[in-house]
Amino acid sequence: MKKENVIVAEALTKAFGDFKAVNAISFEVKKGEIFGFLGANGAGKTTAMKMLIGISKPSSGNAKVAGFDVYNQTESIKKNIGYMSQKFTLYDDLTVKENITFFGGIYGLSRAKIREKRAQLVSELGLEGISNKLVGSLPLGWKQKLSFSVSLLHEPKIVFLDEPTGGVDPITRRQFWEMIYKAADQGTTIFVTTHYMDEAEYCERVSIVVEGRIEALDTPKKLKEQFKVDSMNDVFLKLARNIE
Numbered sequence: 001m002k003k004e005n006v007i008v009a010e011a012l013t014k015a016f017g018d019f020k021a022v023n024a025i026s027f028e029v030k031k032g033e034i035f036g037f038l039g040a041n042g043a044g045k046t047t048a049m050k051m052l053i054g055i056s057k058p059s060s061g062n063a064k065v066a067g068f069d070v071y072n073q074t075e076s077i078k079k080n081i082g083y084m085s086q087k088f089t090l091y092d093d094l095t096v097k098e099n100i101t102f103f104g105g106i107y108g109l110s111r112a113k114i115r116e117k118r119a120q121l122v123s124e125l126g127l128e129g130i131s132n133k134l135v136g137s138l139p140l141g142w143k144q145k146l147s148f149s150v151s152l153l154h155e156p157k158i159v160f161l162d163e164p165t166g167g168v169d170p171i172t173r174r175q176f177w178e179m180i181y182k183a184a185d186q187g188t189t190i191f192v193t194t195h196y197m198d199e200a201e202y203c204e205r206v207s208i209v210v211e212g213r214i215e216a217l218d219t220p221k222k223l224k225e226q227f228k229v230d231s232m233n234d235v236f237l238k239l240a241r242n243i244e
């Protein structure tokens with residue numbers, strides 16, 4: 001059975017004056033897919049993501065996210081997506097439990113549902129011993145895992161992750177990716193930006209953005225074949241070099 005597309009972008013563009021930060025990007029993402037969105041600093045990833053999550057109006061082009069239009073159905077988009085970035089995390093001065101309760105409330109979950117989700121999350125993450133500790137006292141890797149779980153509290157169709165694993169060691173990043181796989185297995189679509197090329201290898205398909213345009217889009221295996229290299233790191237370097 002063909003899986004449905006949950007993100008569809010057609011010539012999506014964002015201009016700031018004469019400068020096109022995102023220049024006519026087109027792609028589709030399927031339900032349950034792990035879709036990587038790669039690019040050097042300033043390539044336009046965050047600008048593109050902002051349009052997709054409904055906080056920035058495109059200059060031209062079209063996009064639908066979870067079936068809703070990015071121009072005029074942004075409230076519906078927000079209800080159907082989760083979002084996590086390195087910059088937007090949890091509240092350091094609330095405990096683990098308080099953060100879960102707080103964000104559950106923001107997402108409109110009932111008190112009973114919040115209680116159920118909180119118990120499930122604390123147990124799944126093995127946080128029993130530290131659920132009453134302030135989030136600010138936790139190591140960064142734990143904060144990221146908790147933040148990812150919180151972004152899934154309302155069971156969104158799609159979760160957008162903007163460089164979710166910045167600054168932590170490879171083992172912790174690997175554990176984080178195990179959580180991503182689990183969410184994808186359960187049908188959640190993952191749209192992820194990263195600077196780590198090992199993480200690009202974990203994605204089902206990867207798009208590479210160079211100066212606002214998607215210059216390559218395929219599975220990591222096919223991209224390596226196409227560019228005749230052994231690693232995503234080399235694909236990335238080759239593309240960036242060709243553009244210069």
Ligand SMILES: Nc1ncnc2c1ncn2[C@@H]1O[C@H](COP(=O)(O)OP(=O)(O)OP(=O)(O)O)[C@@H](O)[C@H]1O
Nearest residue numbers: 016020021022039040041042043044045046047048
């Ligand atoms: N509000 C704005 N006004 C003018 N230019 C902007 C604005 N927002 C972003 N830009 C420019 O658009 C380009 C793309 O920025 P963007 O933040 O989307 O890149 P990025 O790929 O997410 O980079 P990074 O990996 O550093 O986060 C950059 O040149 C940036 O300076």
